[in-house]
Amino acid sequence: MVSNGESITSTSEDGSFSLEINPEVDRHVFVTVPGGFRADTGFSKEVVDLASGPGLLEFELEPFAPSGSRHFTFAHITDTHVGLKGGTTTPPDRLQNDLAAVMDDSSPDLVVASGDLTQWGNPDQLRAVATAAEILSCPWFPMFGGHDGNYERLSGTTAEEMAEMKRTGAWEKIRALTSDLPDESFTHNFEQLFGPPYYSFDWSEWHFVLFPNEAFFSSTDEKRKGQWLWSDIGHQPDGRAVAVVVHIPPSSEFLDRLEQAGVKLVLHGHWHSSKVMPWGAMTVAAAPPLCFGGLDTSPRGYHRIDFEGSTFQLERRVLSFRGIHINRDAGPGLRWECKLPGHTHRAAPVRCGKSILASIQNPRFPGASGVACVDDVTGSMTWLLETENVISNRVAIDQTGTRGVAVSLTGSVIVFKTASGSVIWTAKLPNHPFRWLHPPPLIVGDQVIAGGRAGYGCWDLQGGTEIWYHKLGEEDKWPSFSGPVAWEELLILAMGDGLEAIDLRTGERIWHRPINISQRFSSPVLVGDRVVHGGDWNKLSSRSEEPAGLVVLDAATGEEIWNRNILEAGYATGLTANKELIFASTPHGEVQAYDIESSELCWRYATGDSRLDVIPYMRDGSCLLADPVVKNGEVMISGCDGVVVVLDAKTGSVRQSIELGSGITSPVCPLDDGFCVATFDGHLFRFGQI
Numbered sequence: 227m228v229s230n231g232e233s234i235t236s237t238s239e240d241g242s243f244s245l246e247i248n249p250e251v252d253r254h255v256f257v258t259v260p261g262g263f264r265a266d267t268g269f270s271k272e273v274v275d276l277a278s279g280p281g282l283l284e285f286e287l288e289p290f291a292p293s294g295s296r297h298f299t300f301a302h303i304t305d306t307h308v309g310l311k312g313g314t315t316t317p318p319d320r321l322q323n324d325l326a327a328v329m330d331d332s333s334p335d336l337v338v339a340s341g342d343l344t345q346w347g348n349p350d351q352l353r354a355v356a357t358a359a360e361i362l363s364c365p366w367f368p369m370f371g372g373h374d375g376n377y378e379r380l381s382g383t384t385a386e387e388m389a390e391m392k393r394t395g396a397w398e399k400i401r402a403l404t405s406d407l408p409d410e411s412f413t414h415n416f417e418q419l420f421g422p423p424y425y426s427f428d429w430s431e432w433h434f435v436l437f438p439n440e441a442f443f444s445s446t447d448e449k450r451k452g453q454w455l456w457s458d459i460g461h462q463p464d465g466r467a468v469a470v471v472v473h474i475p476p477s478s479e480f481l482d483r484l485e486q487a488g489v490k491l492v493l494h495g496h497w498h499s500s501k502v503m504p505w506g507a508m509t510v511a512a513a514p515p516l517c518f519g520g521l522d523t524s525p526r527g528y529h530r531i532d533f534e535g536s537t538f539q540l541e542r543r544v545l546s547f548r549g550i551h552i553n554r555d556a557g558p559g560l561r562w563e564c565k566l567p568g569h570t571h572r573a574a575p576v577r578c579g580k581s582i583l584a585s586i587q588n589p590r591f592p593g594a595s596g597v598a599c600v601d602d603v604t605g606s607m608t609w610l611l612e613t614e615n616v617i618s619n620r621v622a623i624d625q626t627g628t629r630g631v632a633v634s635l636t637g638s639v640i641v642f643k644t645a646s647g648s649v650i651w652t653a654k655l656p657n658h659p660f661r662w663l664h665p666p667p668l669i670v671g672d673q674v675i676a677g678g679r680a681g682y683g684c685w686d687l688q689g690g691t692e693i694w695y696h697k698l699g700e701e702d703k704w705p706s707f708s709g710p711v712a713w714e715e716l717l718i719l720a721m722g723d724g725l726e727a728i729d730l731r732t733g734e735r736i737w738h739r740p741i742n743i744s745q746r747f748s749s750p751v752l753v754g755d756r757v758v759h760g761g762d763w764n765k766l767s768s769r770s771e772e773p774a775g776l777v778v779l780d781a782a783t784g785e786e787i788w789n790r791n792i793l794e795a796g797y798a799t800g801l802t803a804n805k806e807l808i809f810a811s812t813p814h815g816e817v818q819a820y821d822i823e824s825s826e827l828c829w830r831y832a833t834g835d836s837r838l839d840v841i842p843y844m845r846d847g848s849c850l851l852a853d854p855v856v857k858n859g860e861v862m863i864s865g866c867d868g869v870v871v872v873l874d875a876k877t878g879s880v881r882q883s884i885e886l887g888s889g890i891t892s893p894v895c896p897l898d899d900g901f902c903v904a905t906f907d908g909h910l911f912r913f914g915q916i
């Protein structure tokens with residue numbers, strides 16, 4: 227197939243074709259390279275290079291065995307955000323190392339990058355990406371994402387100038403730059419280096435379409451792009467499997483149309499998060515960023531997809547696993563260790579009678595995810611509740627210990643019997659499966675509460691009847707693990723612009739306390755009739771230069787008892803408290819203890835180098851995600867450095883340290899006679915008294 231960016235024509239038997247060119251709107255003529263071939267001299271030509279009037283245009287194809295093979299390995303990378311000045315951007319040499327790491331890890335036959343290759347889209351950034359990609363020993367297919375057009379869109383304003391305008395509050399100037407945009411496409415810099423911003427190619431039995439879907443195109447180009455897409459898919463012969471790569475999460479309408487057109491696989495980035503879900507007969511998969519931690523605190527990595535004929539198996543690969551070894555003699559108190567059938571991310575293990583319930587995320591798709599039940603005596607798995615999508619956070623158990631509830635990332639509420647894992651009832655939150663739900667659910671008396679930043683629902687535990695739904699927004703933007711806490715008849719939760727309390731019975735708002743909070747904060751913590759939470763945040767990428775806020779509120783009224791910028795970090799990733807102290811985990815790997823009355827910093831403890839890169843936009847160094855756990859005058863920290871540390875709560879002095887050898891991103895589960903803890907790679911450890 228050959229296209230001018232709008233119409234598509236097929237070559238005849240002898241390879242010739244005829245295509246009308248309109249230099250006013252056509253910028254490229256490009257071919258869809260068939261499987262088993264490659265276009266070494268390029269798959270596209272610029273229209274400006276063509277002689278005016280009818281002419282001859284040739285594309286040279288040569289045999290290329292890898293793209294003809296029924297079995298091939300595909301690496302989906304995304305959101306590399308290359309910049310030349312560091313900060314939260316990716317230096318080019320780092321991208322090069324990460325691409326080399328992908329080659330080492332999977333030996334892919336091809337790499338597809340689904341947009342936001344650069345931070346700002348300056349020509350030098352784009353060039354740096356192209357140069358870094360030269361390290362790949364297989365073909366790679368870059369696609370335009372919104373960040374790759376910012377420089378053009380903002381009339382040459384650099385990222386640094388924009389940051390300075392924001393810092394100095396030059397909002398008028400920013401408004402002038404960002405409103406009133408001309409009806410133009412902002413993809414020219416990208417096109418200079420990489421050719422057409424949308425294109426397709428065949429690989430064995432698959433047809434891959436790269437289709438940037440952000441509003442960076444003029445109205446004319448947008449229309450042409452749409453026409454090209456449906457024509458491109460429509461040209462595919464029966465039996466050819468089609469995969470479409472976009473940048474931003476696709477809408478349900480778009481997915482419906484793709485599915486009707488027979489598309490099997492949709493890949494995207496943008497959200498800097500991991501999610502794989504079925505949509506009818508299609509699979510829709512969002513990969514985490516390649517070069518730094520995801521906004522959902524996914525470890526940096528990529529998706530490896532193994533194709534066999536028209537079928538495939540997808541796997542989330544973690545690039546930042548460091549120093550993996552499981553120490554089976556992990557301390558004198560180890561009773562047992564159980565390998566869970568998936569990763570354990572932010573979900574703490576939960577005790578339920580003589581069992582431990584662990585929420586697991588299978589990195590493979592198709593693959594079973596859900597809730598695993600492990601016998602606390604033997605350490606063996608007794609049942610696995612398979613759910614329609616991953617369970618991102620811990621389960622909640624009712625007072626009798628007979629029923630539990632799990633919430634899927636996509637928005638299913640699953641109430642199950644804790645004895646067997648059999649499902650009692652399920653419900654779907656509004657906008658399922660487009661939810662991104664990381665907060666843990668709650669059971670309060672006979673009510674189940676589940677949801678996230680777009681809103682929470684409440685159901686009757688027994689029958690699953692919905693009691694109320696409290697809408698907070700249109701979507702769960704951005705990923706957050708902060709969940710609700712119950713205090714008397716109130717449900718207290720964080721939302722976009724502060725904390726609020728809603729009536730447990732009706733879902734109506736009782737109080738609202740505006741605070742400039744971040745979605746990256748942990749859940750509110752109750753201490754008697756007080757609520758402890760993160761306060762106004764500063765630069766989220768800060769590694770402790772400017773203190774961020776902590777607040778203590780009256781639970782009944784939301785009145786501030788104190789609100790001070792004391793936290794020596796950009797924000798708190800985890801939080802807990804007792805009657806004397808607030809314990810905050812920080813993104814740079816510390817636990818800091820503050821006096822709950824005076825707000826004075828009493829002690830701090832630094833964890834070691836992280837074995838995973840899980841902090842948004844960050845990598846390397848130390849980091850901590852799990853809430854500290856306080857029990858009997860001790861604080862337990864489960865660190866990304868793979869160590870569980872028991873500290874004296876009053877002084878912060880170390881009482882015990884257990885090296886597990888693999889990064890831990892979930893809190894410890896304290897038990898009457900010890901504790902259990904799960905490493906990210908899915909090993910559950912049970913310790914007795916230590």
Ligand SMILES: [Fe+2]
Pocket residue numbers: 305307342373496497498
């Ligand atoms: Fe991005």
